[in-house]
Amino acid sequence: MRLGIDVGGTFTDFVLLDPERRFLGVGKHLTTPADPSLGALDGTAALCRQHGVPLAQVVHAVHGTTLVANTIIERKGARTGLIATRGFRDALETGREIRYDMYDLFIERPDPLVPRYLRLEVDERLGPDGRVLRPLDARGLDGILQTFEREGVEAVAVSLMHAFRNPAHERAIRAWLVDRAPKLHVSLSTEVCPEIREYDRTSTTAANAYVQPILARYLGRLEQGLRTQGLTGALSIMLSGGGINTVAYSQAMPVHMIESGPAGGAMAASFLGRRAGIDRLLAFDMGGTTAKLCLVDGGEPYRATTFEAARVHRFMKGSGLVLKVPVIEMIEIGAGGGSIARADRLGVLKVGPHSAGADPGPACYGRGGAEPTVTDADLLLGYLDPAYFLGGRMALDRDAAARAVGTKVAAPLGVEPMQAARGIFELVNENMAAAARVYMAERGHDPRQYTFLAFGGAGPVHAWDLARRLKMRRILCPPAAGAASALGFLVAPPTVDLVMSHVARLSELRVEEATAVLGRLEEEAARILAGAGVPRDGVTFQRAAEMRYVGQGYEIPVPVTPEVVHTGTKALKAAFDAEYERVFGRAVSDVPAEVLTWRLRAMGPRPVTEWAMAGGGGSDPAAALKGKRPAFFDDAAKPGEAPVFDRYKLGPGAAFPGPAIVEERESTAIVPPRARATIDEHYNLIIQLGES
Numbered sequence: 172m173r174l175g176i177d178v179g180g181t182f183t184d185f186v187l188l189d190p191e192r193r194f195l196g197v198g199k200h201l202t203t204p205a206d207p208s209l210g211a212l213d214g215t216a217a218l219c220r221q222h223g224v225p226l227a228q229v230v231h232a233v234h235g236t237t238l239v240a241n242t243i244i245e246r247k248g249a250r251t252g253l254i255a256t257r258g259f260r261d262a263l264e265t266g267r268e269i270r271y272d273m274y275d276l277f278i279e280r281p282d283p284l285v286p287r288y289l290r291l292e293v294d295e296r297l298g299p300d301g302r303v304l305r306p307l308d309a310r311g312l313d314g315i316l317q318t319f320e321r322e323g324v325e326a327v328a329v330s331l332m333h334a335f336r337n338p339a340h341e342r343a344i345r346a347w348l349v350d351r352a353p354k355l356h357v358s359l360s361t362e363v364c365p366e367i368r369e370y371d372r373t374s375t376t377a378a379n380a381y382v383q384p385i386l387a388r389y390l391g392r393l394e395q396g397l398r399t400q401g402l403t404g405a406l407s408i409m410l411s412g413g414g415i416n417t418v419a420y421s422q423a424m425p426v427h428m429i430e431s432g433p434a435g436g437a438m439a440a441s442f443l444g445r446r447a448g449i450d451r452l453l454a455f456d457m458g459g460t461t462a463k464l465c466l467v468d469g470g471e472p473y474r475a476t477t478f479e480a481a482r483v484h485r486f487m488k489g490s491g492l493v494l495k496v497p498v499i500e501m502i503e504i505g506a507g508g509g510s511i512a513r514a515d516r517l518g519v520l521k522v523g524p525h526s527a528g529a530d531p532g533p534a535c536y537g538r539g540g541a542e543p544t545v546t547d548a549d550l551l552l553g554y555l556d557p558a559y560f561l562g563g564r565m566a567l568d569r570d571a572a573a574r575a576v577g578t579k580v581a582a583p584l585g586v587e588p589m590q591a592a593r594g595i596f597e598l599v600n601e602n603m604a605a606a607a608r609v610y611m612a613e614r615g616h617d618p619r620q621y622t623f624l625a626f627g628g629a630g631p632v633h634a635w636d637l638a639r640r641l642k643m644r645r646i647l648c649p650p651a652a653g654a655a656s657a658l659g660f661l662v663a664p665p666t667v668d669l670v671m672s673h674v675a676r677l678s679e680l681r682v683e684e685a686t687a688v689l690g691r692l693e694e695e696a697a698r699i700l701a702g703a704g705v706p707r708d709g710v711t712f713q714r715a716a717e718m719r720y721v722g723q724g725y726e727i728p729v730p731v732t733p734e735v736v737h738t739g740t741k742a743l744k745a746a747f748d749a750e751y752e753r754v755f756g757r758a759v760s761d762v763p764a765e766v767l768t769w770r771l772r773a774m775g776p777r778p779v780t781e782w783a784m785a786g787g788g789g790s791d792p793a794a795a796l797k798g799k800r801p802a803f804f805d806d807a808a809k810p811g812e813a814p815v816f817d818r819y820k821l822g823p824g825a826a827f828p829g830p831a832i833v834e835e836r837e838s839t840a841i842v843p844p845r846a847r848a849t850i851d852e853h854y855n856l857i858i859q860l861g862e863s
Contacts, residue, residue: 207236225401242385383422438499671769
C-alpha cells in the first residue's frame with residue numbers, strides 16, 4: 172500500500188492506495204495550523220483505522236505541504252544571516268532595480284528575509300570565469316560568527332560573487348562555520364542555486380536558509396510520528412517541480428518545496444488526463460483557502476524555473492521575492508471555500524483573498540467563525556448537504572451561515588440573504604474566470620479547445636459556472652476529487668532538477684566543456700536518486716540549454732539531446748533558432764547566440780497507479796438516487812428541485828440530465844440545467860454543457 176498526505180490551508184487530505192487490489196481509500200482532517208504535523212498524524216491514524224489497515228503495510232508514504240510558502244509569507248522563519256563578498260551585501264535590497272509598477276509613487280517592495288545588520292561581508296573575490304582574484308581571508312569569519320551568535324542567528328546563507336563557477340570559497344566558509352558552530356544551518360548558493368544573476372541566486376539561497384530549521388524540525392517530527400505509528404516503508408516529499416525526493420534532500424533544499432501541495436494537483440491532472448485519453452486540460456483545484464489553475468498539454472503540465480513568493484501585491488508580477496527553483500507553472504487566486512465575503516465602504520461586494528482557514532473556519536463549521544465565506548454561500552444555495560459534509564462526519568450549521576451572510580453582506584448591501592449568497596457565488600467565479608482568461612491568453616490558448624478538469628473540495632461545486640464563463644463545454648470530475656492533490660503525490664516519479672551556469676558564446680564553446688557540464692550534472696542526479704532507491708539504469712534524463720542572442724537581456728530554455736551537444740555548436744544554434752521561432756514567430760539566423768545555463772531533469776520510473784471506485788455502482792442512475800434538494804441555478808428567482816445522486820453507486824455507462832447534484836464524501840459536483848452527465852470507464856464524471 173502507498174499513502175499520500177497533503178497538508179493544505181484548511182484541510183489535510185489523505186489517499187491510501189493499493190494498486191494490486193485496485194483499492195483507494197480517502198480521508199480528510201482539519202489542518203492544525205499551530206503544528207501541521209499533528210493533523211497529518213491524527214488523520215493518518217484515523218484513515219488506517221477506518222479501513223482496517225495497519226500503517227506497517229504502507230511501503231511508501233509521500234507528503235506535501237504549504238508550510239514553506241506560509242513560513243515566508245507570514246515571516247515566521249528562523250533568524251537568518253548572510254555572508255557575501257565585500258561590497259555586495261545589499262544584493263537582496265537592490266534586487267533587479269526594476270519597479271514593478273512604474274506609476275506608483277508609493278511603491279512597496281518586499282522586505283528582504285535577512286535584515287541589513289545580519290548581512291555581513293568577507294574579503295574574497297572570484298572572476299566571472301571562476302579564477303581566484305583575491306583569496307578568501309578567513310580571519311574575518313571570527314567577527315562574523317561572533318555577531319551571529321550574539322544576535323541568535325540559527326541559519327546562514329552564503330552567496331559569493333561568481334561562486335557558481337567555482338564553489339571553493341563557499342565550501343571553505345561552510346567548513347569553518349560547521350567546525351566552530353555545528354548547530355548552525357548553512358546554505359550555499361553553489362548548492363541551492365548555482366546560476367548566474369547575483370540577486371536571484373542570493374534571494375533563493377536566503378529563502379532556503381530562512382525556512383531550513385523550521386522544515387528540518389517539522390519533517391523530523393512528522394517522520395518520527397509516522398514511525399511511531401508503525402510506518403516502516405520509505406517517506407518521500409513532494410517537490411514544486413512535480414517530482415518526489417527523500418526527506419534528507421528536502422531538509423537540505425526546503426526551498427524546492429515552495430509549491431509542494433499545488434504541484435501534486437498538477438501531477439494528478441496530467442495523470443487523470445492521460446488515463447482518460449485527454450491531452451489538453453485546464454486543471455482547476457479549488458480548496459478551502461485558494462484556487463489554482465494549471466494548463467496540461469500533451470499529458471504534461473507547463474513548468475517554469477522562477478517563482479515569486481510573498482508578493483506585496485498578490486497578483487502583480489515583480490512584487491515578490493524571486494526564487495530560482497523548478498516549479499509547475501500555475502496561477503493562484505485567493506478564492507477558496509473559506510474566502511471571506513464582505514461589503515466594502517463603498518457598498519461593493521468583495522470576496523477574498525483573506526480566508527477563514529481551518530480555525531475558526533466558515534461560519535457554517537460551527538467552530539466560532541462569524542465571517543461569511545464561499546462555503547456558507549454554497550450551503551445556502553443548496554449545493555451542499557449540511558448532513559453529508561465529509562460524508563456526515565462534520566455537520567454544517569445552515570442557520571449560522573444565513574446569519575453571517577445576512578448580517579455581514581446582505582444588510583450592508585440592502586438585499587435579501589439568498590441574493591447576497593448568489594452574488595458571492597457569482598463574484599468568486601468571475602474572479603477566477605478573469606484570471607483564467609488572462610492566463611490562457613498570455614500563452615496563446617483558446618479555452619474552448621480544452622477540457623475543464625475540476626478537483627479539490629470546492630472545485631466540482633463551482634466548475635459548471637466557471638466553465639460556462641470560459642465558454643468551455645466539457646468538465647471532468649474525477650473520483651475522490653476532494654483529495655486529488657494527495658493522489659498526485661502517488662503518481663509523481665522520483666525526480667531531481669539540477670542546474671549549472673556556464674556562460675559562453677557558441678563561437679567559443681567547446682564540445683568538451685558542454686559535455687563535461689552535463690556529465691557532472693548527470694552524475695550528481697544519479698547519486699541523489701540512488702538515495703531514493705532508483706538505480707542508474709532506471710533514470711531518464713531531460714536536458715536543456717538556456718540560450719539567447721548576444722545582446723539580449725533574457726534567455727529561453729532550449730531542449731537538447733546528447734547528440735545535439737556532441738554534434739557541436741552548429742547543431743546547438745539550429746536548435747536555438749527553431750525554439751526561438753516557435754516561441755516568438757521568427758528567428759535571426761545570422762545573429763550570434765550564447766549559452767548561459769545548462770539544466771538537467773532526472774526522473775525515476777512512474778509508479779503503477781490503478782484503482783476502482785468504492786461501491787462499484789452500475790449503469791442505472793435510478794439505483795444511485797438519494798432524493799431531491801432545492802438548489803439555485805442560473806437566474807431563477809426560486810430554487811428548483813434537483814435530484815441528488817450517490818457517486819459511489821454510479822458506474823460506467825450511467826447517464827442523466829441536469830440539473831443534478833452528485834455527492835461523494837470529500838466533494839460535491841453540480842450538473843447544471845441544459846447539461847448531460849455520464850460516468851466513463853474510469854468512474855470519471857463527465858459533464859457536457861449545453862448552450863446557455
